Amino acid sequence: MRLRTCLISCLLSLCTGAHALAADKVVFLTSWYAQAEHGGFYQAVATGIYKKYGLDVTIRMGGPQVNGMQILSSGQADFLMGYDLQTLKSVETGVPVTTVAASFQSELQGMMTHDDVKSLADLKSRTVLVSTSGRVTWWPWLKARYKLDDAQSRVYTFNLQPFFADPRSAQQAYASSEVFSANKAGVKNRFFLFADDGYPPYGTTIVTMQKTVKDKPELVARFVKASMEGWKSYLENPAPGNALIKKDNPNMQDDQLAWGVEKLKEYRMINGGDAATQGIGTMSDARWQKTRDFMVGAGLLKADADWKKAYTTQFVKDLRVMP
Structure with missing residues (x-):
């Protein structure tokens, strides 16, 4: 009996270890060619932050001919680097996407x-x-x-x-x-x-399918937390992330990367606004309503659009990745 118990214990230990090593594969699609504005995500890959959270993340570059929403909704990517106006409009037209975090507290x-x-x-x-x-x-x-x-x-x-x-x-x-x-x-x-x-949208958001939020909330939570930790690390020492950025985009030079990081800091895109007190990645209902109201007033969004489906604060309200 003692031998049998020992064997079962060993098997369980092996299974647990194998499961811990089997990181969840995630594809993240950016909005453009790799640059400093994407640095936190590359940093999370380069420094092993995603790996720490059990994620095997592939960053796929966007570009002028890349339809990010189409790629996301077809299942070819798990997360998309989004833009509030695009996400609100997509929800209005019936595309079931939602924003789960905002890397930047304002648009660049x-x-x-x-x-x-x-x-x-x-x-x-x-x-x-x-x-x-x-x-x-x-x-x-x-x-x-x-x-x-x-x-x-x-x-x-x-x-x-x-x-x-x-x-x-x-x-x-x-x-x-x-x-x-x-x-x-x-x-x-x-x-x-x-x-x-007063232009209200957030910048460099993380967008995913509403179904992903419903079916895999734990995966979404890990990706959001790791990404925001990546941004914090990038501001402290961008060298690891920049090396991967240049690998994906050989046209990106060191001086432009340095300039980009300087501007992110100067305008406090990542750690300013509400992020200063609530943590990197935070979003608020009030800010989203301002963007919705501007779009409706400008004729860019129907007044009866179910705009609250375009975002959720559940993954950032208690995140507390402090600058």
Whole structure:
């Protein structure tokens, strides 16, 4: 009997050990080519944080021709780097997705102007370069706030030459991207972050299927916690994450990565706002309602859309990954 008990105990021990080693495979799809704005996720891979939480994470890069929502909803990815307006619109159209965490407390989107512009109110006398996607996201907000007109807008094709050539122009930009390129080209500029003027969306969110939240809440919780710990680690020492970023995106240079990290810190994207007191990744009902109200007011979302399905705070309300 004693021998039998010992054998059973050994078998259970072996099974438990094997289970602990069998990490859950997860595919995370980013929104663009690898860059500092994705650093926390790469850091969690590079430093073994995901592994610590029993996750085997593959990061798949997005890009201009990648339909992230389609890939997520078809089951080819488990999590998506999302954007609040896109997620709200997807829910309105019947795509059952939901946001489970916000890496950034605000969007990095803003306006790059020539250095004679003192505020966004000065845009009334400027030509504004707006991308196709910008026309159904931030442009309606900016127009309404500063009484701008569609007639003064032109198409932004992600080429900076029109901005360089026209001193009366302004264009959409990320502080970590277009501003960096303009500085390298020696073009003096100023940058205005829309969030500083009240643009409400979160940035670099984690989106998954509502079914995943229902069926695998423990997996979602582990991925969210590990990712937020990855962001905290990235701010402390980005070198491990940056090495993987450059491996995925060889065009990314050290100086741009350093600039990107500097801007994440300068604008306190990760550890500012509510994250300063509630922890990295946090979200609130009030902020989501502000985004919903802006979209409804701008005609971007139907008033009867079930917008509360577009997010859940269950994975971040008690997370407490403090900066």
